[in-house]
Amino acid sequence: MAFDWLTGGNTPQFWKNYTSLFDKDESKGARRYVVFDMETTGLDYKEDVILSIGAIGVANNAVEVGDFLEVFIRQEKFTPRSVALADEINETGHEKIVEAEALIQFLTFIKDATLVSHNINLDVEMLNQALKRLDLGRIRNPLMDTNVLYQRWKDLPDEKQLSLDELCNALKVRKSDRHTASGNAYITAIVFLKLKNKLGI
Numbered sequence: 001m002a003f004d005w006l007t008g009g010n011t012p013q014f015w016k017n018y019t020s021l022f023d024k025d026e027s028k029g030a031r032r033y034v035v036f037d038m039e040t041t042g043l044d045y046k047e048d049v050i051l052s053i054g055a056i057g058v059a060n061n062a063v064e065v066g067d068f069l070e071v072f073i074r075q076e077k078f079t080p081r082s083v084a085l086a087d088e089i090n091e092t093g094h095e096k097i098v099e100a101e102a103l104i105q106f107l108t109f110i111k112d113a114t115l116v117s118h119n120i121n122l123d124v125e126m127l128n129q130a131l132k133r134l135d136l137g138r139i140r141n142p143l144m145d146t147n148v149l150y151q152r153w154k155d156l157p158d159e160k161q162l163s164l165d166e167l168c169n170a171l172k173v174r175k176s177d178r179h180t181a182s183g184n185a186y187i188t189a190i191v192f193l194k195l196k197n198k199l200g201i
Contacts, residue, residue, distance in 0.1 A: 014104045015136050021112040022140045033058040033144070034113040035192055037184035038123050041075070045125035049075050050099070053106055054182030056189050057113070061196070063189045069109040070094075070182045071102040100134055103127075110141060116192050118164045118184075120145040146188055149195040167191050 036055035042048035050073055057067030074096040097105075106127075117123045120143050128138045150167055151160055164184065168175045171194045173187060195201075 014107060018107045032113040033116050034110045035116040035185050035189040037117060037181045037188060038126060039181045040126055043122065045122060045129050050126055050130060051075060052181045054180065054185040055109060056185050058189055061193060069105065071105055072096045073099050073102045099130055103130055112141060114142040114144055116144045118146045118188050146191050146195060149199060153195055153198050164188060
């Protein structure tokens with residue numbers, strides 16, 4: 001069975017593969033970034049769960065459109081928001097998979113890339129809670145936050161929190177498909193590239 005470790009088996013191979021990527025220091029070639037976004041049942045990482053993840057690769061200062069992942073997770077926890085999102089997912093006919101399989105796909109996709117998101121701490125804690133439910137460790141990738149990058153560019157105080165919409169307006173990024181994880185990931189990737197260029201990263 002694919003998830004034998006959940007019933008007391010050994011550490012799963014996908015987790016060994018993932019963690020082994022961080023055992024070596026040498027960097028080969030250009031740094032790969034993975035920009036991601038999630039739809040969740042709410043904003044409490046200890047109580048809420050992930051409904052979908054969208055992720056897209058960025059390399060050589062360009063969005064790699066073919067380097068893309070989108071997963072929809074079958075969850076049993078419902079809130080008015082998650083019911084509405086579930087209805088949207090059902091209408092589009094996307095297949096939903098169990099949380100463990102979604103995490104396997106996500107970790108296999110991101111490898112040792114630098115993870116980028118808007119207000120990334122919440123997203124990473126949601127992932128860490130999901131990994132904890134599987135008796136695994138925490139995300140090890142380097143992290144970058146588009147909100148923090150914008151603060152640095154504009155010399156704003158750390159406590160100044162801006163929405164993704166505000167960053168799009170400030171950087172003149174079109175806000176198409178802002179209601180899905182994959183759509184948000186793509187928009188965040190464009191915002192990230194603009195900030196990366198302005199900061200000379």
